[in-house]
Amino acid sequence: MKKRRIYYSLVMAVMLLLSACSASKNSTEAQYDRGTGQSGANQAGSGNGFTADTSAETTAATEEPKSSAGEAANNSDTNRKRIRKISLILETVEFEGSLKVITEEIQKSGGYVESSSINGSSTEYKGSRSAQYVLRIPADKADSFIKIMGNKMSLIHEEESSEDITLNYVDVQSKVKALEIEQERLLALLEKANKIEDIIALEERLSDVRYQVEQNTSTLRTYDNLVEYATITLNVDEVLRISPVENKSPGSRMKTGLTNSLFNIRDGFVETAVWFIANLPYIIFWGIVIGLSIFITMKVYHKKEKRQLSGPGQNTNAGRQEEGEQKK
Structure with a gap:
C-alpha cells in the first residue's frame, strides 16, 4: 500500500511538472508571437522606408483640410475677392x-x-x-x-x-505654388544631371514652367489691381438748372411738368435771342446781299417796262411827221 501511494504520488508530481512546463511554453510562444508581430511590422516599415512618413502625412492630410476649411469659414467675408x-x-x-x-x-x-x-x-x-x-x-x-x-x-x-473672383484667384494662386515647387525640383535635378539629353530635357521643361509662372503671376497682379481699386464711371452733364427729384403723386407731377414747360419757353426765348445776336453779322451781310440783288432786279425790270411803253408812241409820232411832209 505504501509503495502504491508513493507510485501515485510520483505520477501526480510528474503530471504537474509536465502541465506547468507546457503552460510556460505556451506563454513564451505567445509572447514570442507578439514580439515577432511587432518586429515584423517594424521590419516592414523599415524595409518600405515610407510607412511612418506616409501615416504621418495621412494624418496631416486629414487634419489640414479641416483646419483650412475652418479658416475658410471664418474668413469667408474678409478674404473674398x-x-x-x-x-x-x-x-x-x-x-x-x-x-x-x-x-x-x-x-x-x-x-x-x-x-x-x-x-x-x-x-x-x-x-x-x-x-x-x-x-x-x-x-x-x-x-x-x-x-x-x-x-x-x-x-x-x-x-x-x-x-x-475668389475661386479664380485661389485657383491661379495654387497653380503658381505648384509651378514654383516644380521649378525648384527641376533646378535640383539639373544640378545633378550628367547626360546632355537629360540636361536639354530639364532645361526645356524649366523654361516652360518659368513661362507659366510669369503668366499666372501676371494674372494675379491684374486680379489684385481690380480688387484693390474700384472702377467708377462718371458722366457729368452741364445743365441750365438742376433736375428736381420727381414725386410720384399726381399733383407733384403736374406741378413739375408745368414748371418744366415754363422754363422751356423761357429758355427758348433766351436761346433765340442769343442765337440772333451771335449771328447778327451774318444776318446783316446776307441782308445787304439779298437787298442789293432785289434792288438791281427791280431796276432792270422797270427799264424794260419803260421801253415797252414808250415804243408804240414814238412810232405813231414819226408816221404823222412823214405824212405832213408829203402834203407840203
Missing part, C-alpha cells in the same frame, strides 16, 4: 468748377484716371457740354468719393455691380 464697378450720372450748372472738384478728389483718394473725354465747348450756348471719366479709386475710399460727388453735384443715377 470682389471687383466693384460703379456708374454715376451727375448734373451741374458749374461745369469747370465740377471738373476741378473731380480732379482734386481723385488726387486726395490716391486714385487715377483710366480714360476721360469732354464734349462741347464754352463758346457754345450753356448746357451743351458733357464729360465722361473712367476712374480707378481705392476700394476702401470709393464710398466716400461717391458721397462727395453727390454733395458737390446733383446725382441723377447710380448703378453698382460686384463680381466675386
